[in-house]
Amino acid sequence: MQINKVELRNLEIEDYIELKNSMLQAYEEGVEDPYWKKEEIRRLLKVFPEGQIVIVVDDVVVGAALSLIVDESLALSNHKYNDIVTDSKFNAHNPDGDVLYGIDIFIHPNYRGLRLGRRLYDVRKELCEQLNLKSIIFAGRIPNYHNYSKELTPKQYLDRVKTKEIHDPVISFQVNNDFHIKRLLRNYLEGDRDSRDYAVLLEWNNISYDKSPVLINAKKSVVRLGLIQWQMRPLNNLEEFFDQAEFFIDAVSGYESDFATFPELFVAPLMADYNHLSESEAIRELSKYTDTIHKRFQELAIQYNINIITGSMPYLEDNVLYNVGFLCKRDGSSEMYRKIHITPNERLYWGMQGGDVIQTFDTDCGKIGIIICYDVEFPELSRIMSEDGMEILFVPYLTDTQNGYTRVRSCAQARAIENECYVAITGCVGNLPKVNNMDIQYGQAAVFTPSDFAFPNNGVKAEATPNTEMTLIVDVELNALKELHELGSVRIKKDRRLDLYKLRKLK
Structure with a gap:
C-alpha cells in the first residue's frame, strides 16, 4: 500500500462520514450498533473535544480514539459501558476528574499492520500526561473467548493470554502497550456475543502525574x-x-x-x-x-x-x-x-x-x-x-x-x-x-x-x-x-564577539 502522509489530529464533525465508514469496516462482526450516530459525535465533541483523536492517512480518516474524563472511583468500580457513556449523553464526563477513560478505539482493517493503533495509544498517553491525569482506564473486549468458553473460564482464558499460549487480538495488544489487567467485568457491553458479555478492565499509570503540561503533541524534552x-x-x-x-x-x-x-x-x-x-x-x-x-x-x-x-x-x-x-x-x-x-x-x-x-x-x-x-x-x-x-x-x-x-x-x-x-x-x-x-x-x-x-x-x-x-x-x-x-559555566552562543566578526549564508 502506497502511503504519502499520516496525520494525528483532533476529530471534527466534518469527519463524520469517513469516521462512520471506517467504524463499519472495523466492527462489521461481533458488535451490535457498530457506529456512533452523528448527533452522538456532535455531543461528544461538545463535552470534550480534546479527547477525540483521529488518525488520517492521505486525508482519509482511518481510525480514532475517543475518550472522556471521569472520576477514578467510577472507572475502577464494577461498572458497565453505559455507566460511562450514559446512553450517549456522556453525563459521566467530569472535567475535574482524574482518569482518562477510553470509550472507543479502532483502525480500518485495510490499514492494520502499520502500527497505526500504537500511534493512537501513544497520543492518548500524551494527552493523559498533558492533562495531569492519574491514568488511562478502559474495558477491553475479549473477542476470541467464544472459541474457548466451553473449556475455559474467563480467568483461565486471561491467564493463557498472559503466558502467550493464546493470542487475543485486543488484550494481547493492550498488554504490549503497557496496560495491566485490573479485573474482569461481567455484562459490560450489551450484545458482545464473541466476548460472552465479559470485558477486561485495563489501566495505564501516568508516572508523570503531578506535572501539568497543557499542549497536545507538545515538543518532547x-x-x-x-x-x-x-x-x-x-x-x-x-x-x-x-x-x-x-x-x-x-x-x-x-x-x-x-x-x-x-x-x-x-x-x-x-x-x-x-x-x-x-x-x-x-x-x-x-x-x-x-x-x-x-x-x-x-x-x-x-x-x-x-x-x-x-x-x-x-x-x-x-x-x-x-x-x-x-x-x-x-x-x-x-x-x-x-x-x-x-x-x-x-x-x-x-x-x-x-x-x-x-x-x-x-x-x-x-x-x-x-x-x-x-x-x-x-x-x-x-x-x-x-x-x-x-x-x-x-x-x-x-x-x-x-x-x-x-x-x-x-x-x-x-x-x-x-x-x-x-x-x-x-x-x-x-x-x-x-x-x-x-x-x-x-x-x-x-x-x-x-x-x-x-x-x-x-x-x-x-x-x-x-x-x-x-x-x-x-x-x-x-x-x-x-x-x-x-x-552554563560558559555561554558560547551568547558570548560571541559579533561586533568583530559575523558569519552569513550566501544562498
Whole structure:
C-alpha cells in the first residue's frame, strides 16, 4: 500500500462520514450498533473535544480514539459501558476528574499492520500526561473467548493470554502497550456475543502525574536516538538489503526511538554487481537504486512510527552525481540533504560534486541538522544551523582508517561544544573486498554533548564498541540545552564577539 502522509489530529464533525465508514469496516462482526450516530459525535465533541483523536492517512480518516474524563472511583468500580457513556449523553464526563477513560478505539482493517493503533495509544498517553491525569482506564473486549468458553473460564482464558499460549487480538495488544489487567467485568457491553458479555478492565499509570503540561503533541524534552553501526557484507539483491535495514529499524523502534540513523554510503554492497566497471561507472549504476530505496524508507518510517535518517547514497541529477540522504519522517513526508564538501577521493574516483544548500529540518522532536562525514570538519556549516535553532546534529559518515575516523570524531565533539548541541555520529564497519574503492571501514558510533556540569565530564553521552555491528540507543535531554544557554559555566552562543566578526549564508 502506497502511503504519502499520516496525520494525528483532533476529530471534527466534518469527519463524520469517513469516521462512520471506517467504524463499519472495523466492527462489521461481533458488535451490535457498530457506529456512533452523528448527533452522538456532535455531543461528544461538545463535552470534550480534546479527547477525540483521529488518525488520517492521505486525508482519509482511518481510525480514532475517543475518550472522556471521569472520576477514578467510577472507572475502577464494577461498572458497565453505559455507566460511562450514559446512553450517549456522556453525563459521566467530569472535567475535574482524574482518569482518562477510553470509550472507543479502532483502525480500518485495510490499514492494520502499520502500527497505526500504537500511534493512537501513544497520543492518548500524551494527552493523559498533558492533562495531569492519574491514568488511562478502559474495558477491553475479549473477542476470541467464544472459541474457548466451553473449556475455559474467563480467568483461565486471561491467564493463557498472559503466558502467550493464546493470542487475543485486543488484550494481547493492550498488554504490549503497557496496560495491566485490573479485573474482569461481567455484562459490560450489551450484545458482545464473541466476548460472552465479559470485558477486561485495563489501566495505564501516568508516572508523570503531578506535572501539568497543557499542549497536545507538545515538543518532547527527552529524545531517543537510535544509531545503527552497519556491517558491510555481500548482498545478493535489493531485497536482502531491505531485509537487513528493516531488521535494524524494527530493533530501534522496539526501544521507542524517535530516530533511526544509518551511515554514509551503507548501500555500497549493492555495487558488487558492477565491480567489472570503472569506479565512476559503478557508482552511477548504484544511483539507479536511490529512488526505490528512498520510497521504501518512507514506508518503513510510517510502519515503524520513527523518523529515519537514511545515511547517504549516490544520486544522479542532470547527469551530475551527488552524495545525498533523506530525512523520512514518521508522518510520511521526507526531505533531501546533500553532502556539501566532497573529499578528494570522492572527486577523483567517482566524479562527485557538492551540494549548495545549508538547511535545518523541523521534526516532531525539534529542529535538527544533518551533515555528511567530511562536512563536520567545516565548523561554519553547523554554526549556521545552530543559529537557525538546531539542537541535534546528525553526522552519518564512512571512514576507512582510524585516523580518518579520528578527524570525524574530534570535529563532531568540537561541534557539540561550540554550538551547545548534541551531535550523533554513526558509520559503517567491516570489509567489502568485492567492491572497488570500498575495501575497509573503521567506525564507532557515538553521541557527544556540550561540556558543562549537566553533561558527562568527557562530553561523551554514549559510544558503541568499535568495529562491531550493533545499535546504540541514547536519550538526550533538550531542556538541559536551554539551561546551558542561559546558565552554563560558559555561554558560547551568547558570548560571541559579533561586533568583530559575523558569519552569513550566501544562498
